[in-house]
Amino acid sequence: IINISPLRSESRGDIKGVVVEGKSVEKEHYYQCLMEEILKNIHECILLTDKEGRIVYTNKEVPQKIRMSEEQLRGLSLEDIPCYSYSDDVRNKVADLVKKALSGEHVTAILRARPPEEGGEERTVKIHAAPVEIGGEISGAIIEAEDITDFEQMTEELKRTHRYYKQILDSLQNIIIMLTDADGSILYINNYAEKIFGISSEELKGKKFEDAKFFRDAEKAREHAQASVEKALRGEIVRGVEFHMHAKDGKVIHLLGYTLPFVDNGSVRGALFAAYDITEKKQMENRLRELVDRLRAAQEELMTPVVQIWDKILALPVIGVVDSYRAQKITETLLKRIAKTQAEFVIIDITGVSSMDTEVANNLLKTVKAANLLGCTCIITGIRPEIAQTMTHIGIYFHEIHTERDMQEGLKKCLEMLGYEIR
Incomplete structure (x- = not known):
């Protein structure tokens, strides 16, 4: 059996080399020696007892933890180790563990134990005890003790x-x-x-x-x-x-x-x-969307306020800037109202229109023609001088449309065409 271990400096503790030890054993002792080497290098505390519960073996971890040599520990009962002596409860639990292991049970317990040095804090120790059987008979117990304080914390x-x-x-x-x-x-x-x-x-x-x-x-x-x-x-x-x-x-x-x-x-x-x-x-978004839709509908209604001012006579006052979108809405709204009211005349007053380009003028002309197809005559009133001049310059003439100076004259014209006598 060959054992290799580090060789450390006595002064500083650093590694200077390795020590190789070898010993010859009989074949029948090989497994015993092998198990001893394994147990010595396990980091948990391992103890073996005889069938009376007295310690017969410890690995190298036990003396380091208990601050007692293996010779001092040998022959003691587990509950008599000094670190347990302060508590009868702990001592009794340890004795009970060993007793159960010697009766053939495998048992585990978590105990609180105090290290032997003065002022040492309590540690949490997990102890597992199991029987050791040789030739079918229990000859002792093996005790494994692990400090789980750090793990517990x-x-x-x-x-x-x-x-x-x-x-x-x-x-x-x-x-x-x-x-x-x-x-x-x-x-x-x-x-x-x-x-x-x-x-x-x-x-x-x-x-x-x-x-x-x-x-x-x-x-x-x-x-x-x-x-x-x-x-x-x-x-x-x-x-x-x-x-x-x-x-x-x-x-x-x-x-x-x-x-x-x-x-x-x-x-x-x-x-x-x-x-x-x-x-x-989402609910707020939906409410805002509904509000925007209502506002847009109200805005469009204000953009195209078609009013019935007499039987079979509608009036559409247009105020502000008229772009292509608004012109389209005017056409759609007006034609729907003509069809709904069966109006014969529409007065489109553009007194409040500040400017009008070619596209808007053409859309207005198309609106008039579409109204004519529905059997409704359009009368344009309130054409301002600058708009009339602009339309003349861009080549648009309203020879197909009835025009009057203002809405009052337009209404008078409609009433006359309906057969009313105006005095």
Whole structure:
């Protein structure tokens, strides 16, 4: 058997070389020596007892932890080791562990023990005891003791961190948070999601994201969620997709979803799904859209105020700038009113029109001709001198249209054509 160990400097402790030791053993002792070497190099404390529970062997970790040599420990019962002597409760538990192991049981316990040095803090020790059988008979017990204080503290710190972040996620309002594992199974949903969908995190835990109950009436949302989680589990980020679902009370909620991969040590461990509740925003948008539509309708009505001023006579006062869009609306509105009222005359007063280009003049001429096809005569009034001059310069003549100086004269002309006598 060859054992190789580092050779350290006595003054500084640095490694100067290696020491190679070899010893010859009989074949029948080979496995015994091999096991001894294995036990010596295990980092946990290993003790062997005889069938009376007295220590017969320890690996090198035990003397380092207990501050007693193997010779000092040999022959002692486990409960008599000084670090346990301060507590009858701990001593009794250790004695019970050894007793159960010597009776053939495998037992484990978590104990609090104090190191032998003065002022040492209590440590958490995990002890496992098992019987040692030779030839079918129990000849002793093997005790494995592991100091899990650091692990316990780290675990508690992780639990505190977990509780801290869970409180943050659970306190979020108007945001749905869900976490999945690497297989797409749900691990957690926050309080807001539970409140909206009426489903607890425990009910959903372990279920595939796309199979969750809250997708029962939202196929498109289900397809989006499934595709988003699959992309996130491949390491992709899915941003800002709008969809809607049904809350537990049947109301439709609009969501803006983001899905991110949860990466740990370079590997995707799961997916984080966050959806902002934008229902109020969508409702506000719809109300604004309806308001804009009403305002636009009112504006168009003001742009083309067709008024019936006498039986079979309509008046259309036009004020302000007339562009091609407004000219088209004037034509559409006027023709509809002519058809609805069966009017025979329309007075189009353009006193308030500040300017008119070729396109608008042509549209006005087309409006007059379209009205004539419906059996309605148009009379243009209020043509200002600059507009008349402009139309003359651009070559437009209203020889096919009746014109009058102002609306009063236009109305008088219409009444005369209807057979009324004007005095």
